[in-house]
Amino acid sequence: MTDNRIIALLSDFGLQDVYVGVMKGAIAQINPQLKVIDLTHQIPPQNIAAGRFCLMNAFSYFPPETVFVAVVDPGVGSQRRGVAVQFAGGYLIGPDNGLFSGVLSRSPAIAAVELTNSDYWLSPHPSSTFHGRDIFAPVGAHLASGVPLEKLGSPIDPTSLVELPLGFYKMTENSIIGTIQYIDVFGNLITNIPATAVEDKRWSIAIADSIVPCGRTYSDVKVGEIITLVGSHGWVEIAVNGGSAKSQLQVDWGDLVEVVYQTMS
Numbered sequence: 001m002t003d004n005r006i007i008a009l010l011s012d013f014g015l016q017d018v019y020v021g022v023m024k025g026a027i028a029q030i031n032p033q034l035k036v037i038d039l040t041h042q043i044p045p046q047n048i049a050a051g052r053f054c055l056m057n058a059f060s061y062f063p064p065e066t067v068f069v070a071v072v073d074p075g076v077g078s079q080r081r082g083v084a085v086q087f088a089g090g091y092l093i094g095p096d097n098g099l100f101s102g103v104l105s106r107s108p109a110i111a112a113v114e115l116t117n118s119d120y121w122l123s124p125h126p127s128s129t130f131h132g133r134d135i136f137a138p139v140g141a142h143l144a145s146g147v148p149l150e151k152l153g154s155p156i157d158p159t160s161l162v163e164l165p166l167g168f169y170k171m172t173e174n175s176i177i178g179t180i181q182y183i184d185v186f187g188n189l190i191t192n193i194p195a196t197a198v199e200d201k202r203w204s205i206a207i208a209d210s211i212v213p214c215g216r217t218y219s220d221v222k223v224g225e226i227i228t229l230v231g232s233h234g235w236v237e238i239a240v241n242g243g244s245a246k247s248q249l250q251v252d253w254g255d256l257v258e259v260v261y262q263t264m265s
Contacts, residue, residue: 003144003145003146004031004034004144004145005034005065005066005067005090005144006034006035006037006062006063006065006066006067006144007027007035007037007069007140007141007144008036008038008039008058008062008066008067008068009024009036009037009038009039009041009069009070010039010040010041010043010051010054010055010058010068010071010072011023011040011043011070011071011132012042012043012044012045012047012071012072013041013071013132014041014042014045015041019130019132019133020041022133023069023071023132023133023136023137024036024137026122026137026138026141027137027140027141029122029138029141030138030141030142030145031141031144031145034141034144034145037062039054039055039058039068040054042185043072046072046074047253048072048074048097048098048099049164049181049182049253050072050182050253051070051072052098052099052100052102053181053190054182055068055070055092055099055100055102055103056102056105056106057233057234059089059103059107060089064089064090065090066090066091067090067093067140068090068091068092068093068094069093069094069132069137069140070092070094070099070100071131071132071136072094072095072097073094073095073132074097075095075097076095076128076129076130076131077128077131080095080096080162081095081096081114081115082094082095082096082114082115082135082136082139083095083096083100083112083113083114083115083156083161084112084113084115084139084143084149084152085104085109085111085158085161086110086149087104087107087108087109087110088108088110089107091143091149092104093140093143094136095131096114096161096162097162098162098163099164100161101164101165102164104158104161109161111149111150111158112155112156112157112158112161113149113150113152113153113154113156114154114156115139115153116153117151120138120139120142120147121134121138121139122135122138139152167179167181168192169192169193169197171197174261175258175259175260175261176193176197176198176258177256177257177258178191178192178193178236178256178258178259179191179192179254179255179256179257180252180253180254180255181235181253186239186244187240187243187244187245187246187247187248188231188237188239188244188245188246189207189237189238189239189245189246189249189251189257190231190233190235190236190237191235191237191238191259192235193235193236193257193259194234194236195230195234195235195236197236197259198214198230198236198259201261201262202262203259203260203261203262204228204259205228205236205238205257205258206257206260207249207251207255207257207258208249208250208255210226210249212226212227212228212238213227213228214228214262215227215229216229218239218241218242219241222241223241224240224241224242224243225240225241226238226239226240226245226248226249227239227240227241228259238257
């Protein structure tokens with residue numbers, strides 16, 4: 001068994017408070033030799049869908065057996081389960097609230113446990129508001145240090161893990177109806193329409209009473225102009241060259257978009 005795996009952290013804690021540093025301290029107490037990588041701690045507060053998207057689009061860039069500790073947990077202290085999940089690329093640790101469903105849609109769970117063994121927590125009496133520090137980070141450190149998954153708690157059926165649907169997109173002969181699934185720091189609007197749906201086609205997007213032309217890169221339009229393209233994440237997105245599509249179009253998470261196919265010339 002490989003010891004000293006990488007731990008990748010994701011949360012909605014931000015960087016102003018000590019929460020992220022304290023989680024890293026809890027990890028270091030258990031094994032100071034572990035390498036910890038911050039995916040992001042700027043997930044919008046309580047936005048499970050945003051955390052799902054970021055994990056889904058990041059996990060494949062990490063080495064096998066990486067331990068992903070993710071905490072976007074509006075149900076902390078409730079009856080929601082804390083879980084550890086093994087999949088082909090590594091392990092997922094955090095709340096069972098759909099946060100992991102994007103990763104598992106691409107790489108299905110192999111095994112899962114509910115985190116019921118307090119021997120691997122920071123304390124057998126964890127805070128009711130900070131499971132990231134008291135349960136998830138310590139469990140991640142133990143797992144990354146070589147503790148077998150099955151020792152962390154009670155086995156559960158992986159099919160019972162909570163799913164957070166990506167949201168529908170509907171294809172017709174001439175168009176696709178989808179939604180905005182994520183908005184990045186640049187104000188780019190990332191839809192739930194995959195690149196494969198527009199492959200070998202030209203298209204425009206109808207959104208917020210605007211028609212947005214397609215291109216290959218942001219610089220295909222002038223600064224301040226809007227464009228739709230396939231982003232590096234593999235999804236159709238809407239962007240403004242040098243600006244924010246979110247601000248310019250005044251749209252938000254979950255708003256509808258329509259991709260309209262155009263005749264290839």
